[in-house]
Amino acid sequence: MNTATPAGRGRLTMASTHIGDPSDIPARSLDALRHADLLIFEEDRPARSFLKAAGVHRDYLRYSEHDQKFTLSECEAALKKGQWVAYMSDQGTPGLADPGRDLVAIAYRLSAKVQVIPGPSSLTAAIAACPFDCWAFHYLGFLPQEPGRRLTALRAAAGMTRPLVIMDTPYRLKHLLGSCQQAFGASRRAFLALDITGPNEDFCSGTVADLVKYSEKLGTKLNFVLIIDGV
Numbered sequence: 001m002n003t004a005t006p007a008g009r010g011r012l013t014m015a016s017t018h019i020g021d022p023s024d025i026p027a028r029s030l031d032a033l034r035h036a037d038l039l040i041f042e043e044d045r046p047a048r049s050f051l052k053a054a055g056v057h058r059d060y061l062r063y064s065e066h067d068q069k070f071t072l073s074e075c076e077a078a079l080k081k082g083q084w085v086a087y088m089s090d091q092g093t094p095g096l097a098d099p100g101r102d103l104v105a106i107a108y109r110l111s112a113k114v115q116v117i118p119g120p121s122s123l124t125a126a127i128a129a130c131p132f133d134c135w136a137f138h139y140l141g142f143l144p145q146e147p148g149r150r151l152t153a154l155r156a157a158a159g160m161t162r163p164l165v166i167m168d169t170p171y172r173l174k175h176l177l178g179s180c181q182q183a184f185g186a187s188r189r190a191f192l193a194l195d196i197t198g199p200n201e202d203f204c205s206g207t208v209a210d211l212v213k214y215s216e217k218l219g220t221k222l223n224f225v226l227i228i229d230g231v
Contacts, residue, residue, distance in 0.1 A: 013115045040075065
């Protein structure tokens with residue numbers, strides 16, 4: 001299939017996927033998985049599920065810590081040939097807390113066409129369900145793993161007037177909430193979105209202390225977005 005752009009430039013598509021419910025994958029993303037010349041994913045298990053949803057069985061490249069150098073080189077070579085490269089992260093819209101940014105940098109350096117297929121995002125979904133005002137917010141993203149450095153980062157943000165949006169891996173939720181209680185105090189208003197669009201979707205709004213108590217009852221480790229209200 002000749003999928004080169006009319007001007008002979010390559011094309012990089014940043015394709016969104018679901019964040020919990022497979023039926024939320026954009027139709028255009030599935031089409032990209034069927035027809036792009038080169039597919040790039042983060043990990044094998046999500047890649048296989050996305051290809052199954054698209055009804056195809058195809059080779060692809062992984063873009064993880066161990067495969068990064070090779071995959072970037074292959075992406076660059078494909079774009080130079082005028083081919084269509086599609087990247088899909090493990091969840092949601094690419095570019096937020098995932099490695100896709102380096103692919104975009106290559107595309108711009110080569111003057112390739114950059115295309116975005118928007119779709120589900122845990123950040124915007126959490127804000128939609130949050131009861132306090134998030135018209136402007138500060139994204140803290142993934143904090144340091146080491147408890148002391150994490151607490152330092154949180155204390156540095158404690159005086160901000162805008163809500164703080166925090167993400168982390170599921171197994172760190174309880175430790176993160178404990179650090180938040182130390183940094184912000186037990187009475188600071190907070191909101192927790194769990195497993196958005198997934199089978200265990202739930203939202204909890206209250207104080208940081210309320211969320212700490214709520215998290216102690218959780219028996220399953222779930223993806224989450226934490227929002228701490230501003231001062």
